[in-house]
Amino acid sequence: MATTSEKKKLVFVTGNKNKLAEVQSIFKDVIDIDSHKVDLPELQGTSQDIAAQKCKMAADIIQGPCITEDTCLCFNAMNGLPGPYIKWFHESVGLDGLNKMLVGFDDKSGYALCTIAYCEGPGHEPVIFEGITKGNIVPARGPTYFGWDPVFQPEGFDQTYAEMPKDIKNTISHRFRALEKLKAYFLD
Ligand SMILES: O=c1[nH]c(=O)c2ncn([C@@H]3O[C@H](COP(=O)(O)OP(=O)(O)OP(=O)(O)O)[C@@H](O)[C@H]3O)c2[nH]1
Numbered sequence: 001m002a003t004t005s006e007k008k009k010l011v012f013v014t015g016n017k018n019k020l021a022e023v024q025s026i027f028k029d030v031i032d033i034d035s036h037k038v039d040l041p042e043l044q045g046t047s048q049d050i051a052a053q054k055c056k057m058a059a060d061i062i063q064g065p066c067i068t069e070d071t072c073l074c075f076n077a078m079n080g081l082p083g084p085y086i087k088w089f090h091e092s093v094g095l096d097g098l099n100k101m102l103v104g105f106d107d108k109s110g111y112a113l114c115t116i117a118y119c120e121g122p123g124h125e126p127v128i129f130e131g132i133t134k135g136n137i138v139p140a141r142g143p144t145y146f147g148w149d150p151v152f153q154p155e156g157f158d159q160t161y162a163e164m165p166k167d168i169k170n171t172i173s174h175r176f177r178a179l180e181k182l183k184a185y186f187l188d
Pocket residue numbers: 013014015016019038039040042069070071072086087088090146147148149150161175
């Protein structure tokens with residue numbers, strides 16, 4: 001394992017302090033994460049298009065290499081929506097509203113998708129790393145400080161993301177799975 005002095009450094013451009021805390025915690029022994037707080041504009045499109053565009057803009061703003069990430073919550077009954085628009089759906093209808101969106105469907109399954117983009121700097125094409133965790137949309141349980149964590153119950157668990165200890169979420173989450181791929185890209 002790398003010693004502290006050999007640790008690689010990465011700048012994570014995000015406006016979300018909860019994402020930053022999870023990324024720092026998952027990478028704590030391997031990669032030093034510096035943060036740069038910018039609320040980046042997000043285009044419409046596929047999760048990969050959105051992630052790539054976000055990262056290009058971030059690299060232009062900080063004039064250097066960086067990572068960004070975009071998170072989707074996808075309902076299978078709705079062919080993947082709200083997907084990248086989950087932030088606006090959550091802000092508009094709340095956790096209860098997210099459940100009510102599925103009232104007319106028997107299928108409550110879905111998945112959390114994390115798309116991390118790494119850009120070497122201005123003018124470079126970002127590289128994309130995806131992580132998926134499957135689960136079900138359930139009535140809210142647990143603390144409400146991070147997004148839709150209380151309504152997402154990962155497959156194989158009887159707790160929602162919000163109810164489970166952080167160190168469990170951080171070994172099964174969509175974010176953890178995408179970061180594993182990013183780590184392999186940098187360290188292997
Ligand atoms: O319960 C959750 N568990 C998670 O693990 C998680 N990760 C992100 N989110 C929320 O989903 C939306 C994504 O939108 P998003 O990717 O554009 O993020 P953001 O705008 O907050 O930050 P950023 O784009 O500056 O990085 C935002 O509402 C985030 O709060 C999560 N909610």
